[in-house]
Amino acid sequence: MAVLVKKRSSTATILLLLGALYCLAPVLWVLVAASKSSTELFSTFTFAPSTHLFDNIADLSNYRDGLYWRWMANTALYAGVGALASTFVSAMAGFALAKFQFPGKSVVFNMVLAGVLVPGVILAIPQYLLLAKVGMTNSYWSVLLPSIISPYGIYLARIFAAAAIPNEVLEASRVDGAGDWRTFVTVVLPMMRSGLVTVFLFQFVAVWNNFMLPYIMLGNDKLFPITVGLSGLLNQGAQQPSMYTSVVTGALLSIVPLIALFLALQRYWQVDLASGAVKG
Amino acid sequence: MTTVPAIEQPATERSAAVPTAAGRPRRRSHSRRAGTPYAFLAPAIVLFVAFLGAPIVYAAYLSLRKVKVSGLGLGSGSRTEIWAGLSNYARSLTDPEFLPSVGRIGAYGLIVVPVMLGLALLFALLLDAGRTKVGGFTRTAIFLPYAVPAVVASLLWGFLYLPRVSPINDVLEGIGVGSPNLLGSSWILYAVANIAVWGGTGFNMIVLYTALKAIPQDMYEAARLDGATEIQIAWRIKIPIIAPSMVMTFVFSLIATLQVFAEPMTLRPLSNTISSTWTPLMKVYRDAFTRDDIYSAAATSVIIALATFALSFGFLKLVGSRAFRQED
Incomplete structure (x- = not known):
């Protein structure tokens, strides 16, 4: 038998490490920069740390009575509630598309595909104009409700439902006398669980990262998510450079929760977009 | 809005054939109600119509309307909305700022998509070949920027581009290239493109890596032996x-390219070379909110939506892709 021990390749190692360096450098920089005072930010060596991290966090927290933390809480609300509702709606629709035959099915499916190819961000301004008509802009609902519908989430959920739920299981549940709704909650949702975590993560990140929709919808800065809030802070920094330390500290704190979530749930990111199956 | 439709109603009709595994006798005594799939779809359909369908229709309607001012334009009755034909589209397409913004986005896409997907494929193949000890660490590190919102990514890079902060300038000065203004007019396109490449490479790498992992090893054991x-x-x-x-990664990258908005908007306070109409979507924003010209904004929105759809759909047709197929 031929020996198939893989040789270590130093070229591969070097290329991958260069890629990792490129990707980590800005994150390392913000970690270092958040510890600098406002004069040090523009004078000391880029990657030289300092000792002002906690002062900067205190300054940021005092900014307009803790507005920053309100933005964080808003973001958690938009992303958490929005993604949870979106996952549930997608699971129901995906299940229906995967496991039932009914008139109009291909129309619905083609609408979903069209929705995947025309992303919501382009619709943000039309959505604003329409919500302005009914007086719903500048409210939590104006950001939350459009975040719930996710054609891509429905598309993924349909694939997960088709792959994870054998028809026999549905039949058995029905024979036991369970209604369709009970079957969905007690049998279908648990079987789709790992796929639905992926749908949730996709939507959570999409809402957390969204800028244009809340930027357009919201005028009251107490309703802002972190992305719109930080962008506003940066604008102020242009007139008032001492704000820059708060901007940098705010940027650092804003990415901590998402990075923690990523590291904790890394295995759910093994997604095959073409087949939609979750590996691992 | 998302109330759960009542499903446990008396059965009135049998549903159409329920797919079962081949060869098994079907039990249809407890067949599902015909309304069931519609009930499961109802919340999605309602939200789809309200937040995707209706805005498109409303934008299309607005794009064909305009305001007619009668008299001095004072008083509530003096401004009336009338049909405008295609004049908003003509105005949009001939706007001297529209074509440059389209050209900019085209150049931006030509940089971002090949570089980002090329790097993603390279890293995915290197990880999959498994000839390195740093695979786990580098995979996580390269994926990490996906967790950083575009606004924050632009903010971080924006600071790193500032001549007084930038280590890039230190390096370039060190090798004697001089100190370019990365936020100046000749570099800004690359500066914005770099942010997109940084943010997107890891996600695409994971997608391709997952696909590579799904290939059975024996498919290339033979080739290796040879x-x-x-x-x-x-x-x-x-x-x-x-x-x-x-x-798939190409189509999603294409869509993302056409809607670039957050990065240049965030960089604007740091760079005076980014105009308010730097990308098509920024122009829509300016027309709707700075100029209060929602009719022109609606027309441009419709153009962008159609262009996105045509490009992504056209590409899928072109490569004859079976992606997005309906298996059953």
């Missing part, structure tokens, strides 16, 4: 097999 190099195996076996995933 003495094929890893590069030959990657080129002749792995890349053709993961082609559908590459098509």
Whole structure:
């Protein structure tokens, strides 16, 4: 038998490490920069740390009575509630598309595909104009409700439902006398669980990262998510450079929760977009 | 809005054939109600119509309207909305700022998409070949920027581009290239493109890596025994097999390119070379909110939506992709 021990390749190692360096450098920089005072930010060596991290966090927290933390809480609300509702709606629709035959099915499916190819961000301004008509802009609902519908989430959920739920299981549940709704909650949702975590993560990140929709919808800065809030802070920094330390500290704190979530749930990111199956 | 539709109603009709595994006798005594799939779809359909369908229709309607001012334009009755034909589209397409913004986005896409997907494919293949000890660490590190919102990414890079902060300038000065203004007019396109490449490479790498992992090992054991190099195996076996995933990453990258908004908007306070109409979507924003010209904004929105759809759909047709197929 031929020996198939893989040789270590130093070229591969070097290329991958260069890629990792490129990707980590800005994150390392913000970690270092958040510890600098406002004069040090523009004078000391880029990657030289300092000792002002906690002062900067205190300054940021005092900014307009803790507005920053309100933005964080808003973001958690938009992303958490929005993604949870979106996952549930997608699971129901995906299940229906995967496991039932009914008139109009291909129309619905083609609408979903069209929705995947025309992303919501382009619709943000039309959505604003329409919500302005009914007086719903500048409210939590104006950001939350459009975040719930996710054609891509429905598309993924349909694939997960088709792959994870054998028809026999549905039949058995029905024979036991369970209604369709009970079957969905007690049998279908648990079987789709790992796929639905992926749908949730996709939507959570999409809402957390969204800028244009809340930027357009919201005028009251107490309703802002972190992305719109930080962008506003940066604008102020242009007139008032001492704000820059708060901007940098705010940027650092804003990415901590998402990075923690990523590291904790890394295995759910093994997604095959073409087949939609979750590996691992 | 998302109230759960009542499903446990008396059965009135039998549903159409329920797919079952081949050869098994079907039990249809407890067949599902015909309304069931519609009930499960109802929340999605309501939200789809309200937040995707209706805005498109409303934008299309507005794009054909305009305001007619009568008299001095004072008083509530003096401004009336009338049909405008295609004049908003004509205005939009001939706007001196529209075509440059389209050209900018085209150049931006030509940089971002090949570089980002090229790097993603390279890293995915290197990880999959498994000839390194740093695979786990580098995979996580390269994926990490996906967790950073575009606004924050632009903010971080924006500071790193500032001449007084930038280590990039230190390096360039060190090798005697001089100190370019990365936020100036000749570099800004690359500066914005770099942010997109940084943010998107890891996600696409994970998608391609997952596709590579799904290939059964024995598909290239034989090639290895025949003495094929890893590069030959990657080129002749792995890349053709993961082609559908590459098509998908390309389509999603294309869509993301056409809607670039957050990065240039965030960089604006740091750079005076980014105009308010730097990208098509920024122009829509300016027309709607700075100029209060929602009719022109609606027309441009419709143009962008149609262009996105035509490009992504056209590409899928072009490559004859079976991605997005309906299996059953």
